[in-house]
Amino acid sequence: MDAKDAKDPKETEPLRVGAAVRRRRRALDLTLAAVAERSGLSVPFLSQIENERARPSMRSLQRVADALETTAGRLIAASDAARTINVVRAPDDTGTPPAATTRRLVRGQHQLQALEFTGEQDAGREFQHRNDELMYVAEGTAEVEAEGRAYRLARGDTLFLSGGVRHRWRATTPDTRILVVTVSDHIDASADQRR
Numbered sequence: 466m467d468a469k470d471a472k473d474p475k476e477t478e479p480l481r482v483g484a485a486v487r488r489r490r491r492a493l494d495l496t497l498a499a500v501a502e503r504s505g506l507s508v509p510f511l512s513q514i515e516n517e518r519a520r521p522s523m524r525s526l527q528r529v530a531d532a533l534e535t536t537a538g539r540l541i542a543a544s545d546a547a548r549t550i551n552v553v554r555a556p557d558d559t560g561t562p563p564a565a566t567t568r569r570l571v572r573g574q575h576q577l578q579a580l581e582f583t584g585e586q587d588a589g590r591e592f593q594h595r596n597d598e599l600m601y602v603a604e605g606t607a608e609v610e611a612e613g614r615a616y617r618l619a620r621g622d623t624l625f626l627s628g629g630v631r632h633r634w635r636a637t638t639p640d641t642r643i644l645v646v647t648v649s650d651h652i653d654a655s656a657d658q659r660r
Contacts, residue, residue, distance in 0.1 A: 506525060506528060506529065578647050578649050584639055585639050596647060606619050608634065611626060612630055
C-alpha cells in the first residue's frame with residue numbers, strides 16, 4: 466500500500482471522547498439523566514461513552530455535543546488533548562546507598578499522581594488528603610500512624626487510606642523505597658459517587 470493511501474490513525478480509530486464528555490457535563494453541572502433527556506440517548510449508553518466502554522457514532526456524538534452546548538469537533542479536540550503517554554525513566558544506579566529523595570512518577574496535572582520516596586524519610590508532619598491514597602513498600606520498612614493507630618509495613622506491604630484519613634509516616638531503614646499513588650487533590654472523587 467502506498468503511503469498516500471494510508472489512512473490517518475484518527476480516521477480508523479474509534480472515537481474515544483469519554484473524558485471530554487464527562488468534563489464538559491460536569492462543567493455544566495449536569496447529571497447523566499439530564500444529558501440523556503436533552504440528547505435522546507439512554508443513561509447507560511452515555512455512561513458507557515464516558516467510561517470508554519462504548520464508542521459513539523458521529524451522529525450520536527453530535528447529539529451529545531448539542532446536549533452539552535458544544536460541538537462534536539470540540540469534544541474530539543478536547544479528547545485528543547487529554548490523551549497522554551508519558552515515560553519517566555529510572556535514575557542511574559550508582560551503587561551507592563540512596564539519599565532521601567522524592568521523585569515524581571507522573572508528570573503534569575492528571576487525575577492520578579504517583580511519588581517514589583527513597584531512603585530514610587520522615588516528613589515530621591501529619592497529612593490529610595482530599596482523595597484516596599495507596600502506599601506500597603517496594604523495599605525496606607516504614608511506620609505509618611493513621612487515625613491514632615500505628616502500622617509497621619515491610620517489603621511488599623500495601624496500605625490504603627481513604628480520603629480524609631489523617632496520617633503521618635516515616636521510612637525506618639536507609640534502603641527503603643515507597644510508592645505513593647493518590648487521586649489528585651484537584652479531583653473531587655466524592656462527586657463521582659453522586660452521579
